[in-house]
Amino acid sequence: MSDYDQPLRAVAADVLLAVECGESLSQCLPPALQRVALNERPALQALCYGTCRWFHRLDSELNSRLKKPIKSQDRIVHHLMLVALFQLRFSQQASYAVLNESVEACRALDKPHLTGLVNGILRSAEREGAPEPQDDASRFSHPGWMVEKLRHNWPDSWQAILEANNAQAPMTLRVNALRFSRNEYLALLNEAGIEASATRFAPHGIQLGRPVQVDQLPWFADGAVSVQDEAAQLCTTLLDLAPGQRVLDACAAPGGKTCAILESQAELAEVVAIDESAARLPRVQENLDRLDLHASLLEADAADIEQWWDGQAFDRILLDVPCSASGVIRRHPDIKLLRRETDIVPLASIQLGLLEAMWKVLKPGGRLVYATCSVFPQENHRIIQRFIKQQSSAVLIEPEAQWGTDMGAGRQLLPDPISHDGFFYAVLEKPES
Ligand SMILES: C[S@@+](CC[C@H](N)C(=O)[O-])C[C@H]1O[C@@H](n2cnc3c(N)ncnc32)[C@H](O)[C@@H]1O
Structure with missing residues (x-):
């Protein structure tokens, strides 16, 4: 232990408990990193990401080893054991160190009555080795509903998607x-x-x-x-940007695509970047500043056009909607714990609402690119199909692309174990008259 007053594993267990309660790793990990010594921070990050990645498999093993569930007030000890199991199954850490330090962390968490349980469970886990996964949820370490949805949506590639989600993403x-x-x-x-x-x-x-x-x-x-991931970079190849255009990035934070747009066409008349999150919008400005680029930033609900629109229509719109993020699970393994099956229908309705609103601010002859980092058709080509049913004048453009799969109403990229993330793009044009 260092001068910092909590052992690494205790802090990791605390982070996992926060994720289980609905916080994302990007919210709860940065303050947790401050609680451990500088040289321990990469290890804390690896423990938290790794345990989330393998959570469903490790949780299934732990539950099968526990005679009865741990009481809710001691729930953190459940997470402490998950962290230890992650190390036993997926790291090079010596098992005696994992055992000793987990017992010590249990004491540091003020749960001395559970040190015997932690010691016993981890000893048998070490002795007996990893059990054979009993179902696909624990085999692929994903929530059961996600496995079923992917199997249903992608009968030929669901296993490859699940495996890619567990791979280390490239930089x-x-x-x-x-x-x-x-x-x-x-x-x-x-x-x-x-x-x-x-x-x-x-x-x-x-x-x-x-x-x-x-x-x-x-x-x-x-x-x-x-x-920036390769799939996210493709937005600029679809926008068909040209000098003098007025461009809207409707869901812009943290600004990766706003900056990509500005870099790919230096002579745009204006780029307006909207985000409804006051907390995330400053990230757009930071990125613009570092790259020495300029955009007009607006904090607004893009769908509420009366709130922010000056009546001047846009030549190009990028609509990178909020989504399940099911295409970027390998970079954000906490999504496996945070996302619920019941999130998808409300997300789809927000996505369609945003698309309907953005259509109103697109110039006749203008182009809109719809994007998600999802692999669920409900958020992707089915949104485009639903939209085209209402807006029969909308013209679907078939991009000349070597990547992804043509879904009939947009192109889908599935996460690739060695290159890009999972992403979806559709290109729509508004007729001149
Ligand atoms: C997928 S992220 C955008 C990522 C961004 N385009 C990039 O490449 O860096 C979706 C963003 O939409 C924002 N958002 C969600 N609903 C919104 C709305 N109704 N109006 C504006 N922004 C919204 C969220 O705050 C979030 O920052």
């Missing part, structure tokens, strides 16, 4: 085309000894051989590159 960069060509930046990475290659589909993308801290990337602070 991918978007080269700021206003500063460097992709080849120039690849050469800089090569000089810095960072293994990297060009992405297959995104024209400014570079995938790194292994993740690095951003401050190791040449000229990062000066805006040479941004971290």
